[in-house]
Amino acid sequence: MSDTEPVPAAAPAGRKRAGYRRLPVQQRREQLIAVALALFSARPPDEVSLDDVAEASGASRPLVYRYFAGGKQQLYEAALRSAAEELISRFVVPARGTPTEQLGTVLSGYLSFVAEHDAGYAALLRGGSVVETARTSAIVDEVRRTALRRTVRYMGVREPGPRLTLLVRSWISVVEACSLSWLDEGRQLPPAELCDWLVDEFVVMTAATAFHDEQTAEVLAGLLALDGPDGRAARLLGRLAAPHALG
Amino acid sequence: MSDTEPVPAAAPAGRKRAGYRRLPVQQRREQLIAVALALFSARPPDEVSLDDVAEASGASRPLVYRYFAGGKQQLYEAALRSAAEELISRFVVPARGTPTEQLGTVLSGYLSFVAEHDAGYAALLRGGSVVETARTSAIVDEVRRTALRRTVRYMGVREPGPRLTLLVRSWISVVEACSLSWLDEGRQLPPAELCDWLVDEFVVMTAATAFHDEQTAEVLAGLLALDGPDGRAARLLGRLAAPHALG
Structure with missing residues (x-):
């Protein structure tokens, strides 16, 4: 090329x-x-x-x-690859802030991406599209694997065991399910509230897994140390202990 | 027909x-x-x-x-439909037991299904298979919608709001992600431990959502009442408040 x-050869001269x-x-x-x-x-x-x-x-x-x-x-496929690269470029953790703030920033970038690619995002993750192939699934999988790797690295973990892997993969699926649900409901909930909810879910899912797994317990301890004794994570976990105070 | x-007409007489x-x-x-x-x-x-x-x-x-x-x-598609019917037939909550015990029983049935349909389950949920079409995706979606309806009905809720829907859909995606992760890792973790983990995740995810949503707070209160003050859910939430006791 x-x-x-x-000049297009087929272009009619008079038109x-x-x-x-x-x-x-x-x-x-x-x-x-x-x-x-x-x-x-x-x-x-x-x-x-x-x-x-x-x-x-x-x-x-x-x-x-x-x-x-x-x-x-x-x-x-080319469009999907370009979207995947753009999404992965948003997985950058800001240098400043507590872990829950940093997580909120990354999630906010993710939700902006979801809003921008609305119907395409939903069709892709829902599956069954005529353009879906092993290649498009591989692109989506690569995004998920990158999200998993980055999250684990962010946790300061080199070799994630099966339970920590399970936790992070599960939480990534929560982010996806939440995004799909948000689109299906016509984006009723403000994105900032969704980010808050997703951060909370991350904290409690990690805390519940920590009872089953020493590696996750270390990750939680690190998160709580950085987040501070009066930080958002510690406050959330403290409130959960008094569920009668709810509602 | x-x-x-x-008798097959083409069957050779002498063979x-x-x-x-x-x-x-x-x-x-x-x-x-x-x-x-x-x-x-x-x-x-x-x-x-x-x-x-x-x-x-x-x-x-x-x-x-x-x-x-x-x-x-x-x-x-016929095989998938038959598998979907079989799976939905396992979504039956046992009459006896606390909510966390009942949930564990249903999850145990789900994981047996996953183990029985191992590679097929993984290929289906991963997407991109040559046999995947809008029809197969519709079958999978119907299973998810049934799981959502049954879970919401089990919670005693008639009209789930966006946050409760978000919670249940997210938790169903955790069950799926957990199942895929389990298969990928060669089923290293015993199914009973996975069920325990999934029940715990359900409790804490619900509790975290309860802070954001009154309807979910009522569901949690109902669950805790049935589960008992010394029940598994209450004990789990109580332990979360003392994360320094971990590890």
Whole structure:
């Protein structure tokens, strides 16, 4: 492929195709992926056609095929890969703050991503889409594995045992289920409240696992030490002991 | 289709086909589904062929197609539907016992199901299989919705609000993530310990949500009342307040 797109040979001489512009190859590729991602975010992938992508990109259908010979499936995978990279780039823990504050910041970034990719996120995690393949599942799995690795590393653990792995994987699934539930209910709950809830769930799930596992007990002790004796985690656990005070 | 299978027309007169037996129609159908389910449980669906099903059933490939004209895909869906019905039939809460004991019994049934359908369960929930379609996802979704409805009904709630729904959906996803993690790690942890862990997680997740939601606070109060002041739930929550006692 040359550096710039050729003038479309099929362009009728007498008809103005205002939307069709020539773009450098890399720029066009990125543009098509970005447009596809926007469309796949707004609607379930089964409802997005290659023509929709071409039209929204100001490109012709043959041009889209020049870049993505595999058609919609290939374009979907490229868009998904770009979304996965973007999501993983948000898994960065801020340098300052207590552990519960840091966790809240990362979760807030995750929920922004969920809101931006609404229908596409839901369709992807729900499964059964026509564009879902072993390759798309591998991309989703890679995001989950990265989230697991980063969380474990953040906990200061090198070799997570089966119970700590179980805890973190379970909590990641809570984040996903919570995101899906939030979208299904038309995003009724404010994202900040969801983040608070997810942080609380992380603390109590870790605390309950700590009774079953020494490694998790050490992680909890570290978290409580950094969070402080009057920190959010310690206060939450303290309140749980007096459930009659609820309601 | 007549009540009994015809003698296969293609059977060579001089060659004994010891494995091929004539069966009543309904019985053969059920047998094919059961055999398919066993194969789809033992290996990922992508690695199971229609020939495997025919061979393991003592039937010919054309005979399998007589029952399942849609081939492997249709057989997979029938097997999945039968597995889903079986799983839902295990969602029955025993009449006796405290809430935490009842929950443990239901979870134990769930984990037996997971162990029985090992590779098939993992492939299904992981997604991306060639046999996964909107129909198979709908079957899985129906199981999840049933689990949600039954859990909410068990809590004595008629109209679950968004936070209680969020809690129950999240906890169901923990059960699934836990099951997948258990299979991935070669079932290292004894199922009874997993059940204990899942019951504990249910209690603490509910308790943490109760701070955010009055409806959940009522559910927790009801659970604690039935479980007793020295019951498992109350003891767990009491211990959480003294995390320094851990490890």
